[in-house]
Amino acid sequence: MSTSEISQLSRIEIKEEEKVDEGYQKTYQKFDEIYPTLPKGDGWWGDGFGVGQFLQYQGFWIPSIPLRGMMLIHDHFKPRPTDIILSTSPKCGTTWLRALIFAIINRNSYHFDNHPLLSSNPQDLVPFFEGYYIQQGGGGSTSFIETLPSTPRFLSSHLPFSFFPNSMVSPSCSACRFVYICRDPKDAFVSMWHFMNKLRARQELPPLPIEHAFGLFRRGVSLYGPFWDHVLGFWKASLESPNKVLFLKYEHVKREPSMHVRKMAEFLELPFSAEEENEGIVEKIVKLCSFENLSNLDVNKNVNDEKHKFIKNPEFFRKGQVGDWINYLTSEMADILNQITKQKFQGTGLSFD
Numbered sequence: 252m253s254t255s256e257i258s259q260l261s262r263i264e265i266k267e268e269e270k271v272d273e274g275y276q277k278t279y280q281k282f283d284e285i286y287p288t289l290p291k292g293d294g295w296w297g298d299g300f301g302v303g304q305f306l307q308y309q310g311f312w313i314p315s316i317p318l319r320g321m322m323l324i325h326d327h328f329k330p331r332p333t334d335i336i337l338s339t340s341p342k343c344g345t346t347w348l349r350a351l352i353f354a355i356i357n358r359n360s361y362h363f364d365n366h367p368l369l370s371s372n373p374q375d376l377v378p379f380f381e382g383y384y385i386q387q388g389g390g391g392s393t394s395f396i397e398t399l400p401s402t403p404r405f406l407s408s409h410l411p412f413s414f415f416p417n418s419m420v421s422p423s424c425s426a427c428r429f430v431y432i433c434r435d436p437k438d439a440f441v442s443m444w445h446f447m448n449k450l451r452a453r454q455e456l457p458p459l460p461i462e463h464a465f466g467l468f469r470r471g472v473s474l475y476g477p478f479w480d481h482v483l484g485f486w487k488a489s490l491e492s493p494n495k496v497l498f499l500k501y502e503h504v505k506r507e508p509s510m511h512v513r514k515m516a517e518f519l520e521l522p523f524s525a526e527e528e529n530e531g532i533v534e535k536i537v538k539l540c541s542f543e544n545l546s547n548l549d550v551n552k553n554v555n556d557e558k559h560k561f562i563k564n565p566e567f568f569r570k571g572q573v574g575d576w577i578n579y580l581t582s583e584m585a586d587i588l589n590q591i592t593k594q595k596f597q598g599t600g601l602s603f604d
Contacts, residue, residue, distance in 0.1 A: 278319075311414070312471070321381050328418075331401050331426060333403035335406070336415075336429045337377070339431065342442035344434060353405065378406050440580075485498055508541075
């Protein structure tokens with residue numbers, strides 16, 4: 252993909268007849284200038300997916316469209332003290348945590364019998380920060396994100412911790428709380444491999460052999476990877492600023508969901524009252540957001556008229572299990588990932604059960 256093509260792609264959400272704010276234009280120009288200088292990688296999906304070429308930037312592999320969104324965030328985003336950012340490496344429980352946190356925040360706004368999560372996919376209720384920083388048809392000068400009310404403002408992101416501006420991550424700043432969830436890299440890899448092959452099938456591309464995908468993943472060439480560096484960035488931040496970054500493990504949340512719902516609510520300074528506990532609100536949230544419930548809803552089983560979406564609702568759900576990697580990885584593959592994990596995490600205090 253040429254520089255001119257990626258430049259055009261980076262403006263896909265802005266109508267041609269609309270004037271782009273000068274500040275935004277400078278960000279686009281900065282992106283256009285650095286694009287030719289960045290290493291290009293073997294993306295897992297081909298160029299037809301719609302998020303641009305796989306690029307290596309400051310040690311991480313990221314598609315060009317989210318990279319442009321990250322630059323817009325740095326140049327234009329105005330954080331608020333009540334902002335909540337759900338951060339994840341892809342395929343580590345993003346959809347589930349979107350639903351859980353949305354339900355925690357809005358538990359007094361909706362009845363469980365007609366909750367928005369029953370009729371909308373979590374991706375439609377929680378904006379993807381770097382992917383949709385500019386609202387489609389929004390005029391090019393006002394971010395859709397900026398129009399959201401502080402009730403609080405809840406956003407989802409795959410960006411590494413080091414990619415956020417200091418105004419969001421500095422321990423001394425009062426803006427933003429981050430909830431981060433990680434997952435055993437063996438399960439994360441298998442889930443990503445299945446996910447990417449679904450996207451490839453939609454483009455009529457042949458499936459990506461697991462051996463080839465494994466070779467990319469172990470070398471760190473994966474979506475927002477290297478996986479281990481992504482995890483460590485948030486782990487270290489959580490140790491330095493525990494009131495700012497809540498670090499969770501998928502396996503632990505899966506084992507004790509109610510306890511972790513309470514933990515998230517307390518971290519977000521939205522603890523459950525004694526009355527809510529007596530009414531079983533925590534358990535209702537867990538049931539509403541369970542994989543079994545969400546994956547079987549019509550809105551998440553059927554594609555319907557989602558032509559505008561890069562990712563269709565059913566593609567967010569597969570099994571949601573812990574340890575499913577054993578059905579796909581050879582013992583040698585598992586040993587390799589375990590060894591990399593041990594080496595990367597040595598001396599950090601972080602490990603996977």
